[in-house]
Amino acid sequence: xxxxxxxxxxxxxxxxxxxxxxxxxxxxxxxxxxxxxxxxxxxxxxxxxxxxxxxxxxxxxxxxxxxxxxxxxxxxxxxxxxxxxxxxxxxxxxxxxxxxxxxxxxxxxxxxxxxxx
Amino acid sequence: xxxxxxxxxxxxxxxxxxxxxxxxxxxxxxxxxxxxxxxxxxxxxxxxxxxxxxxxxxxxxxxxxxxxxxxxxxxxxxxxxxxxxxxxxxxxxxxxxxxxxxxxxxxxxxx
Numbered sequence: 085x086x087x088x089x090x091x092x093x094x095x096x097x098x099x100x101x102x103x104x105x106x107x108x109x110x111x112x113x114x115x116x117x118x119x120x121x122x123x124x125x126x127x128x129x130x131x132x133x134x135x136x137x138x139x140x141x142x143x144x145x146x147x148x149x150x151x152x153x154x155x156x157x158x159x160x161x162x163x164x165x166x167x168x169x170x171x172x173x174x175x176x177x178x179x180x181x182x183x184x185x186x187x188x189x190x191x192x193x194x195x196x197x198x199x200x201x
Numbered sequence: 202x203x204x205x206x207x208x209x210x211x212x213x214x215x216x217x218x219x220x221x222x223x224x225x226x227x228x229x230x231x232x233x234x235x236x237x238x239x240x241x242x243x244x245x246x247x248x249x250x251x252x253x254x255x256x257x258x259x260x261x262x263x264x265x266x267x268x269x270x271x272x273x274x275x276x277x278x279x280x281x282x283x284x285x286x287x288x289x290x291x292x293x294x295x296x297x298x299x300x301x302x303x304x305x306x307x308x309x310x311x312x
Contacts, residue, residue, distance in 0.1 A: 116298060118299075118300075126304070126305070127291060127302045127303060127304045127305050128245075128300075128302045130299060130300065133298065175242075177244050177245070179245075189250065192237075192244040192245040193244050194244040195242070195243065195244045197242065
């Protein structure tokens with residue numbers, strides 16, 4: 085149980101275009117989902133936290149107008165990179181948390197590699 | 202600010218040797234601590250976690266870690282390394298709902 089999927093697993097897009105990444109919790113309801121960014125050979129950096137039905141909370145330095153996050157249901161969150169540029173190329177990982185207070189664990193998706201040419 | 206440090210960005214061990222990956226954290230309150238493993242181009246897999254109770258925590262694949270409050274440490278160990286253990290390892294601390302990850306340690310296992 086507790087499986088999180090991401091789609092697509094990799095995507096190449098041209099500079100100036102937008103790309104949407106989906107994060108789904110397959111067998112549980114995720115009241116909270118998180119989006120991370122990981123540059124090569126670096127650690128994960130939290131970009132934003134999204135709760136179902138409300139606006140995402142962005143970390144300092146993350147442009148909310150560039151990285152649009154929608155958490156429309158308890159099993160789906162999407163990250164849209166708008167007007168992508170080569171510097172947005174990165175590995176994007178989502179995670180999902182159960183709603184129960186006793187569960188501290190976040191379940192991570194397999195990641196999406198974005199390359200902007 | 203809360204932080205997590207991992208001593209050694211790259212650790213090499215021989216197959217069958219002891220694995221020791223170090224993690225220290227800064228926290229003013231009792232933390233929840235995690236170790237994750239990441240294989241190339243994949244997401245994170247939870248190895249083990251400490252929330253409360255016994256300070257020696259056993260995880261998957263023969264790994265274990267010990268929470269030492271006095272040292273603010275949560276080092277990861279495995280008695281005998283296997284080739285399949287070669288990966289990137291991340292220590293993380295949970296503050297509220299937000300994870301703070303360490304910089305990671307790449308483990309190489311030599312035949």
